[in-house]
Amino acid sequence: MDRVVIVGASLAGWSLARSLRSAGFGGAIELIGDEPHRPYDRPPLSKAYLAGDLDLEGISLLVPDEDVPVTWRLGVPAVSLRERTVALADGTSVTGDAVVIATGTSPRNLPAAAGLRGVHTLRSCDDADALRAAFGPGARVVVIGAGFIGSEVASTASKLGAAVTVLDASPEPLAPVFGSEMASVVTSLHALHDVTLLTGVSVAGFSSSDGAVTGVSLADGRVLPADVVVVGIGVEPAVSWLAGSGVAVENGVVVDAAGRTSVPGVWACGDVARYPSARAGGAIRVEHWTHAREHGAAVASGLLGAPVEYDPVPYVWSEQYGVMLQFAGFVRPGDSVEIVDGDPASHRFVAAYRRSGRLVAVLGARIPRTFVRLRRELTAA
Structure with missing residues (x-):
């Protein structure tokens, strides 16, 4: 294998490139990204970067003095894939001995808001720059969606002095992630x-x-005044460019445990990939930072002839209103939950979830030692 083409220049793709180089791969690596920027960290986009506490250099994923030779093709999206040849929007194409799809996700939009100034989604640093310019003391901000991104944006907008209202179609936001009892604890941070x-x-x-x-305008007839609207209703895997490629797609790019797609020589990793998980009881697609980093490294191992059976315990964190929330595992309806440390009323606690007596998930806020201990137990199970 002399040439690897990576489509997607964010965390998963960059982790893959770094892992290939650290393992001694001496061939060519082409890194294609639809943004003009070199890889940067996305979690701060809704928090410290959005608040203006970090600039683009401060969220760069490139490590100073680290030598990771790649050929950059930035600001030119991939538009199609045929076997192992990637066609780009500028009319050029790149062929590799292996192609890795690491295109991540794109935010969902509301068609009714198309073309309206002041309506935003958040995925890139350019999106965050536009939002920061719109936020400010007294700005009336409506956030549609009370998931992680929506809640983090609401937190930052409030910090910047905006008057914020968060909307969610579900009567219990975050309940699918944390379960009803603990979701209400987390969402109480808003009030x-x-x-x-x-x-x-x-x-x-x-x-x-x-x-x-x-x-x-709400379906019940109310109208909420808004200077700024942020749509945070989830994301979709960025796979439209794969139409006609033969790559199997079903809520993401379908891969095996090593990251191989249905097309020989084509792999996928990160948020865009849907992989089999014995822990989850079926195929899953994970949209967390830790997964993107670890999956990129795992697929690199497979490319170099040492495939691994990738099936970690998912882990995610979210900082809201100065409270760092950490979660690991899978929650299903009927799981029991027990507060094993702290007090949810103070938003300083650790909750353990069990299924038939077995630890299946852990949620923590501001008690890292207990959370880490239970996360290790969960990972070892």
């Missing part, structure tokens, strides 16, 4: 910081003036 959370509500449309959003 403690004077952020209004409206649950079980549907967005019917938007009001506007001269092409700029002025309000969010």
Whole structure:
């Protein structure tokens, strides 16, 4: 193998490139990215970068003085794949002995908001720059979606002095992740910081003036004034460019435990990949930072002839209103939950989830020692 083409220049793709080089791969690595920027960390986009506490250099994934020779092809999206040849938007193409799909995800949009100024999604540093310019003291911000991204953006907007309302169609936001009992503990952070959370509500449309959003209309007839709207209703795997490629796609690129797709010589890793998980009881697609880094490294091992059976315990963190939340594992309806340390009322606690007496997940806030101990137990199970 003399040439590896990586489509996707974010964490998973960069982790793959670094892992190949650290393992001694001396061939060519082509790294293709649809953004003009070299790899940077995305979690700060809704937090410290959005708040202006970090700049682009401060969130760079490149390590100073680390030598990772690659050929950069940035700001030119991939538009199609045929066997192991990637066609780019500028009319050029790149062929590799192996191609790795690491294109991640794209934020979902609301069609009713198309073309309206003041309506934002958040995926890139450029998105965050536009949002930061819109936030400010007294700005009326409506966040649609009370998941991780929506809640983190609400937290940052509140910190910057905006008046924030968060909407969610579910009566219990985050319940699919944390279960009903602990989800209510997490979402209670909004009220403690004077952020209004409206649950079980549907967005019917938007009001506007001269092409700029002025309000969010709810299905129950209410209209919420808004200078800024942030749509945080989840993401979709970035796979449209794979149409006609023969690569199997079903809620992401379907891969085996080593990261191989249905097309010989084509692999996938990170948020875009859907892989088999014995821990989860079926195929899953994970959208967490730790997964992107670890999956990129695992696929690199397979490319070099030492495939690994990738099936870790998922881990995610979220910082909201100064509280660091950490979660590992899988929660299903019917799992029992027990507070094993601290007090949820103070948002300083560790909760253990069990299924038939077996530890299956752990959620922690501001007690890292207990959380780490239980996470190790969970990983070893």
